[in-house]
Amino acid sequence: MTQVLHIVGGGMAGSEAAWQAAEAGVDVVIHEMRPTVGTFAHQTGNLAEMVCSNSFRSDDDEQNAVGLLHWEMRAANGLIMTTADAHRLPAGGALAVDRDPFAESVTAKLHAHPRVSVTDEEVTTLPDGGQWIFATGPLTSPALGEAIRSETGAEALAFFDAIAPIVYAESIDMSKAWMQSRYDKGETEEERTAYLNCPMDRDQYEAFIDALLSADKTEFHEGETAGYFDGCLPIEVMAERGRETLRHGPMKPVGLTNPHAPDVKPHAVVQLRRDNALGTLFNIVGFQTKMKYGAQTDVFRMIPGLENASFARLGGIHRNTFINSPTLLDAQMRLKSKPNIRFAGQITGVEGYVESAAMGLLAGRLAAAEILGRDLPDVPQDSAMGALIHHITGGAEAKTFQPMNVNFGLFRPVDGLKGGRRGRKDRYKAYTDRAKAEWQTWLDHC
Incomplete structure (x- = not known):
């Protein structure tokens, strides 16, 4: 047998x-x-x-x-x-x-x-x-x-993984946001417009970084050390490494043109990617976080286009054992x-x-x-x-x-x-x- x-x-x-x-x-x-x-x-x-x-x-x-x-x-x-x-x-x-x-x-x-x-x-x-x-x-x-x-x-061994939030598409202000993949990459129009982009000017970016750094975060148990995998760092941890880190990471503004203001180059861009086939849900790309729930809604609604965002899921953090x-x-x-x-x-x-x-x-x-x-x-x-x-x-x-x-x-x-x-x-x-x-x-x- x-x-x-x-x-x-x-x-x-x-x-x-x-x-x-x-x-x-x-x-x-x-x-x-x-x-x-x-x-x-x-x-x-x-x-x-x-x-x-x-x-x-x-x-x-x-x-x-x-x-x-x-x-x-x-x-x-x-x-x-x-x-x-x-x-x-x-x-x-x-x-x-x-x-x-x-x-x-x-x-x-x-x-x-x-x-x-x-x-x-x-x-x-x-x-x-x-x-x-x-x-x-x-x-x-x-x-x-x-x-x-x-x-x-x-x-x-153990480290920690963070989860990014998901936003309801209907709550995004498309008078400020637009659909475009970086450098219009993709063979079809659908692929070339696969990402939703929210632009920030310098002042908005600096205020956003200040809010990230001061927001309430999840605390770990006594004696527990938070080690993160570099490919899945919480955004606030990235911000702690330097104020420009996010602008050169998940918020980099390159390869994008804002159709609402084509002559204005954004200082930073937050990207969201479709999370389901219906296009009713979008996840915020690279925005894993350990911020507490109340802080998340306050901070993420500072992003232009997400001022009235409704969240299907907020971010979180969990232990990862290997x-x-x-x-x-x-x-x-x-x-x-x-x-x-x-x-x-x-x-x-x-x-x-x-x-x-x-x-x-x-x-x-x-x-x-x-x-x-x-x-x-x-x-x-x-x-x-x-x-x-x-x-x-x-x-x-x-x-x-x-x-x-x-x-x-x-x-x-x-x-x-x-x-x-x-x-x-x-x-x-x-x-x-x-x-x-x-x-x-x-x-x-x-």
């Missing part, structure tokens, strides 16, 4: 792992504690619910590492990417999705798969027998977190002290929806191969998948290990290519060409 694969956590990684293993011919049980046990950030019991953003970031598979990861997941019949493509929203050169239909579709596909079953129970121990994948993500329950700490003999994977996991993503257990997703120290799903894809395939007695070739290090798994299972320095997005800095150099900014385009294209060839060869032998 074929062994069952148990997957703990039904987020991006767990859902993708389940799909890959089931498609390989393995029976799978997904243990997802929601909705029986809720979390701070989730709103439903759906699998693959998107919490912090609706964006999978750049879809450019020739000049961007995360776009390359998109390509590799599509080539591997990835459930997350296939579903994301089916629920895509205009976002210029990025891939953004209609989050609720996306999660509903992933949930329906997994429930309909004849080899997948889903149970809403909380797993609080690391089993000694059977084949397991733990993909519990940043909101691993306290009981399971304690079990992981007890098994590994080390404190789980393990020291370079120390604890082998090259097959198995826990060295309990090889019947694999870890996948954000808990392994990758950051982002795409990276989490990618590690779920690999864990699902590796576990299925082990259960079925098949030998898989090593994941090619020169692919985006390989660069990530190599980083978390030994390529990173264990003493300073921190969550990491996929990036070309994780890739081995291509022989014969010079460095420098002028050669970057050719270098990135060489990375992606090599990665696609290596990844396709690996898939052909799986």
Whole structure:
């Protein structure tokens, strides 16, 4: 009788792992504690619910590492990417999705798969027998977190994630705001107008920064240190690093022309991105925050065009737990002290929806191969998948290990290519060409 694969956590990684293993011919049980046990950030019991953003970031598979990861997941019949493509929203050169239909579709596909079953129970121990994948993500329950700490003999590392607010479109003043993607990027008119822009002059920007810095913030428990992943910093933390930081980050005014005042260059611009297919909800791009709710409404209504904004969701902050994977996991993503257990997703120290799903894809395939007695070739290090798994299972320095997005800095150099900014385009294209060839060869032998 074929062994069952148990997957703990039904987020991006767990859902993708389940799909890959089931498609390989393995029976799978997904243990997802929601909705029986809720979390701070989730709103439903759906699998693959998107919490912090609706964006999978750049879809450019020739000049961007995360776009390359998109390509590799599509080539591997990835459930997350296939579903994301089916629920895509205009976002210029990025891939953004209609989050609720996306999660509903992933949930329906997994429930309909004849080899997948889903149970809403909380797993609080690391089993000694059977084949397991733990993909519990940043909101691993306290009981399971304690079990992981007890098994590994080390404190789980932790940092904090912040969530951006969502605004009702009907409450935005379009006499001040306008629709445009930076540099009019996109092949269609819909893509070229994928973002809603709110301009600020210098005085408005300075007043906004003052308000950010003085606003009431969420306080942490005694003895708890707030460490943030640099790709998801709260805006007030960015502002504390310098008054111009936001203007050169999420509020940069470049590549945009205000049709209400085409001869006036904004000092800063706040961008909002469509959050659902109906266009009734917009999230404020890059505006993760730890401000208290009352302060958020006061500060965000200082933004021109959002003076009367109504919020479908305010921002928030939550603890994000991950393990020291370079120390604890082998090259097959198995826990060295309990090889019947694999870890996948954000808990392994990758950051982002795409990276989490990618590690779920690999864990699902590796576990299925082990259960079925098949030998898989090593994941090619020169692919985006390989660069990530190599980083978390030994390529990173264990003493300073921190969550990491996929990036070309994780890739081995291509022989014969010079460095420098002028050669970057050719270098990135060489990375992606090599990665696609290596990844396709690996898939052909799986």
